[in-house]
Amino acid sequence: MAAPVDAVGEMSNSKQLLIRRVVGYTVLTIFAVISLFPFLILLINMTRETNDIQKGFSLIPGTYLFKNFKTVLGNHDWKMLNSLKNSLIISGLTALLSTYFSALTAYSIHVYDFKLKKFLFTFILMIMMVPTQVSALGFVRQMASWNLTNSFIPLIVPSIAAPATFFFMKQYMDSALPLEIVEAARIDGSGEFRTFNELVTPILKPAIAVQAIFTFVQSWNNFFIPALLLDDKNKRTLPIVIGIIRSADYASFDMGAVYMAIGISIIPVAIVYLILSKFIIRGIALGAVKG
Amino acid sequence: MKHKSISYAKWGYIFIAPFFVAFILFNLIPLVSTFYNSLFENYLARGGLVQVGPNFIGLENFKTMFNPETELGKYFGNTFVLWILGFIPQIFFSLLFASWFTDLRMKLKTGAYKVIFYLPNVIMAAAMGMLFYTMFAQNGPVNSIYTSITGKDAYMFFDHKWSQRGVIAIINFLMWYGNTTIMLMAAINGVDPSLYESAQIDGATPSQTFWKITLPLIRPILLYVLITSLIGGLQMYDVPQIITKNGEQVQRTSMTVVMYLQKHLFSKNYGLAGALSVILFVVAAVLSLVVFYVTTEREPKKKVKKG
Incomplete structure (x- = not known):
């Protein structure tokens, strides 16, 4: 057809x-x-x-344009600027942690031989597809019992365990990180941790950059978990504000301001995407795994 | 490696440890706790004033979930309908575009198209939902074009079951067709080029090449795209949540399973939310196992058997 x-x-x-x-x-x-x-x-x-x-x-x-912008910033219920800042902090730190530790995890599987290696590798591949929503109940209650409701920690730290990012890093290492390099560093007397930080991460730069962008975007757009955890006005992220705009009495809103609020939520990401698009599109084809 | 690497084994464990510490703390324990919660009666009664439970009630929550009055089937049905409405055009156009983009004889300049097609995928789904809601609203741009052409009153897209579902499907389609196109391009580029060359020499038409060479050879990846999309569809939440104002619009005909889960979580209905999570987990796990099978099968170049 x-x-x-x-x-x-x-x-x-x-x-x-x-x-x-x-x-x-x-x-x-x-x-x-x-x-x-x-x-x-x-x-x-x-x-x-x-x-x-x-x-x-x-x-x-x-x-x-400027009047709408001022209206949005002046709306004390939306707190757009503050939410923008929160989203930036959370997404930035998430991208950083996620890519670094995914690379470290992949490095462990790629370079070392240890008893549980095969099992752990298979295990990570198997949990790759499990939706985060299925453990949301336990997650939200546990964070509440640790007094982490309205904290950014539950939105940032869990990204250390990112199976899809790990898998991408592993595939990249298979094609771009020969073990001889690690061997040579050992002969030169470099410690294992130093080898990873100073020798390996520069080699992985392209993969880290692509995954940092994907992780950032994913975190920036995340709606489900933040909406369950953040109820303090000052802690909201952008998608939560969008949800609030939609739930409130829509007809009473200044439409120019609503469009402006949507614009503020998506234009930063769209610009970054357009600048780095060549790079990103090559990355999708490489990974063939949805984040 | 030529050298014995036993002395380095401990570094393997040290480097992989953070992943598993984070996984256990933030995924595994919450998952187990979710399962555990599904066995208890635990909710807020009388508008949140009275806490009932937690009392152990065995599988009662599951009985409630599968009770026809709960209408869980309806929410699974909605989820599936919303997914398939977006997926059919998505796979059709992605295949068409991927085969054009990789057709060396057509010599299309593809760069800009790829960038534009993928753009909606990086946009916040909630914001896409809000944008389309305003576009299709009573006095939004779509209706202003519609009324000026037809002279009729504005069409209330969000008061009718199928038009509301249609808008959600359009968003899902727009957000994902670029991604699928690029994935399928990668798959087609992986096909041995000599096959296309000999087909051309033998005088095969482009459509023959597509049906006889491309399609059979990328079937494993098509299957992969299908199932990962299905798993993604199962988690559909942001767009319908925004479009339908938390799902209630048009008798919950666009409320997805995860939206229903969110409703229970939000009202601290922990017993039923737990049972629903377990059901969702089982469905996702079955689908994931299929993906796992398909992707690991791909490596030894074995053909996946048709059902």
């Missing part, structure tokens, strides 16, 4: 190819427009006034 456009009968090869390319570019461009359309609406409506937005859709930007 995917190929009716391909079956173009008996024509001269070049003409047939031209038709296929025109059809291809047309369909691809339509999908590119569909994919970008929501963001275009977002960008335009961020600059418009509520009344204008309600009147109808327009492709012409308005002049309310």
